[in-house]
Amino acid sequence: MIDMASALREQKVDENLINMALEFRDRYTVEEPYLNRLVQPANIFYGKDVWEMAIAAILKGNNILLSGPKATGKNVLADNLACLFGRPEYNISFNVTTDSSNLIGTDTFTDNEVRLRKGPVYQCAECGGFGIFDEVNMAKNDAVSVLHSALDHRRIIDVPGYEKIFLHDATRFIGTMNAGYAGTKELNEALVSRFLVIDMPRLDHDTVVKILRDNFPKAKPLAVEQFAGLFLDLQLKSLNSEISTKAVDLRGMIAAIRTIEIGLAPQKAIRMGITYKSFDVFERDIINDVILTRIPADWTPADIF
Numbered sequence: 001m002i003d004m005a006s007a008l009r010e011q012k013v014d015e016n017l018i019n020m021a022l023e024f025r026d027r028y029t030v031e032e033p034y035l036n037r038l039v040q041p042a043n044i045f046y047g048k049d050v051w052e053m054a055i056a057a058i059l060k061g062n063n064i065l066l067s068g069p070k071a072t073g074k075n076v077l078a079d080n081l082a083c084l085f086g087r088p089e090y091n092i093s094f095n096v097t098t099d100s101s102n103l104i105g106t107d108t109f110t111d112n113e114v115r116l117r118k119g120p121v122y123q124c125a126e127c128g129g130f131g132i133f134d135e136v137n138m139a140k141n142d143a144v145s146v147l148h149s150a151l152d153h154r155r156i157i158d159v160p161g162y163e164k165i166f167l168h169d170a171t172r173f174i175g176t177m178n179a180g181y182a183g184t185k186e187l188n189e190a191l192v193s194r195f196l197v198i199d200m201p202r203l204d205h206d207t208v209v210k211i212l213r214d215n216f217p218k219a220k221p222l223a224v225e226q227f228a229g230l231f232l233d234l235q236l237k238s239l240n241s242e243i244s245t246k247a248v249d250l251r252g253m254i255a256a257i258r259t260i261e262i263g264l265a266p267q268k269a270i271r272m273g274i275t276y277k278s279f280d281v282f283e284r285d286i287i288n289d290v291i292l293t294r295i296p297a298d299w300t301p302a303d304i305f
Helices: 004-010 015-027 032-037 048-059 074-084 100-104 120-127 141-151 205-215 221-239 250-261 266-273 281-294
Strands: 063-067 089-093 105-110 113-118 130-134 172-177 195-199
Touching: 004 015, 004 074, 015 048, 032 120, 048 063, 048 074, 048 195, 063 074, 074 089, 074 130, 074 172, 089 120, 100 105, 100 120, 100 141, 113 120, 120 130, 120 141, 205 221, 205 250, 221 250, 221 281, 250 266
Parallel strands: 063 172, 063 195, 089 130, 130 172
Antiparallel strands: 105 113
């Protein structure tokens, strides 16, 4: 089990902010029905400045928008914040079909009467949860009307056709967005004004190494350095528009290394986790060239673990 406070102290996050976050957690207890929504993140987010901005914003009752390119840890940070503050987490992934009923709830016929089956935003508002709006810039207009109400300073969700929903004092909403994804659109000014926005920095060498060491404590130092270098090489290629962002996938790399851990040949694992994320033959050739400069073709699992 991760001790979030200790993890933040190791990153030298402001002690006063950490203590206030722990006081927040102690002040707002979680009722029995919602205990299964408490999260225990698999990874720690690294970034002192981002941590301090996010904690300060949440303590003062604000909702935050995490904006940044792929593989910057937006969802990891959201999970970490819910864990630090000890709040039930509700994940809402937006797409072109998400509407107000998906967020607030829908009418169902139960025991010979019509009842409202509460949606994630409704439940989050009631129990003081942290609602994660994933890819919020994919929300269509019907869903945006709910977001405007949920994020408003009055802390009342007032949607026509539904009862007023009063937000619990501990309720916060965390939006994530990547402006480069297909199907996204520019957020309107009214919606953005309801968030405090954090621009998520790209991962650097030290951070990638820490993440890999957290996930693979038995991995050899040279192998960790090579995989970190591979990720950064691919990130640089993407920044220079030589390849798309599809191969810049830290989740995929970690998943690939896990298969190496149980005996799969490194090159086969990397093809699944990185190379085949691109469906363009020419791009795959470039990705493979980058991989071979870091992970030799004759490496075996014993060279990594």
